[in-house]
Amino acid sequence: MAEPLADERLRAARDAAPPLTEAEIAALAAQLPDWRIVERDGERQLERTFRTPDFRSALAFATRVGDLAEAAGHHPALLVEWGRVTVRWWTHQSGGLDRNDFVMAARTDRAWADRNQADR
Amino acid sequence: MAEPLADERLRAARDAAPPLTEAEIAALAAQLPDWRIVERDGERQLERTFRTPDFRSALAFATRVGDLAEAAGHHPALLVEWGRVTVRWWTHQSGGLDRNDFVMAARTDRAWADRNQADR
Numbered sequence: 692m693a694e695p696l697a698d699e700r701l702r703a704a705r706d707a708a709p710p711l712t713e714a715e716i717a718a719l720a721a722q723l724p725d726w727r728i729v730e731r732d733g734e735r736q737l738e739r740t741f742r743t744p745d746f747r748s749a750l751a752f753a754t755r756v757g758d759l760a761e762a763a764g765h766h767p768a769l770l771v772e773w774g775r776v777t778v779r780w781w782t783h784q785s786g787g788l789d790r791n792d793f794v795m796a797a798r799t800d801r802a803w804a805d806r807n808q809a810d811r
Numbered sequence: 812m813a814e815p816l817a818d819e820r821l822r823a824a825r826d827a828a829p830p831l832t833e834a835e836i837a838a839l840a841a842q843l844p845d846w847r848i849v850e851r852d853g854e855r856q857l858e859r860t861f862r863t864p865d866f867r868s869a870l871a872f873a874t875r876v877g878d879l880a881e882a883a884g885h886h887p888a889l890l891v892e893w894g895r896v897t898v899r900w901w902t903h904q905s906g907g908l909d910r911n912d913f914v915m916a917a918r919t920d921r922a923w924a925d926r927n928q929a930d931r
Contacts, residue, residue, distance in 0.1 A: 746877065746880060750873070754870060757866065757891070761866065761867055766866045769870075769889075769890070769891040770889070770891075771891070772888045772889075
């Protein structure tokens with residue numbers, strides 16, 4: 692069985708790789724059904740909105756994603772509102788989506804699942 | 812001397828007041844020169860972007876604004892990115908800007924000033 696996407700190591704920015712092909716993007720996106728590919732400022736980004744019970748819980752989840760980001764050295768945009776957090780991952784240097792962004796999205800999903808687990 | 816805007820008590824949502832007049836909005840906005848009035852989804856909002864040294868410090872300031880929001884029972888949208896936080900205050904029930912939003916913007920400015928103070 693293939694290694695889960697969330698467990699992959701990120702590729703360092705210095706290890707330049709060719710941009711993902713459309714087929715590669717489609718294959719990775721298929722592993723992340725809750726994420727949408729959106730275009731912002733001419734760059735494609737991975738976006739998912741997480742619903743939470745209130746503002747405090749939204750900020751708490753944003754902080755958790757921020758911790759993941761710090762640990763990985765790769766940072767998202769986090770929009771915190773009452774009852775939801777919108778997370779966006781992309782790689783400006785790659786002009787859009789890099790494999791690292793899909794890995795971080797998978798880690799975000801895992802953090803979300805773990806959070807719900809802890810709430811039960 | 813008038814009470815600083817940041818020290819005003821918020822008006823409870825149940826104490827309905829007529830919408831601010833344009834003159835009132837202009838007078839309040841003049842007290843908050845670092846904030847812009849923007850229109851989003853048909854509602855006017857107060858917006859300011861704060862520059863920070865990195866992602867962690869951006870998230871830390873967002874958390875601080877979140878604490879202010881929780882204490883006041885009035886919540887903003889917080890966009891956290893590497894090196895900046897964008898804060899937006901508005902009152903959906905009022906269809907845009909309420910005096911409470913200006914008070915919260917003033918409190919945000921004070922938290923920002925206090926933060927810089929603590930860094931020195």
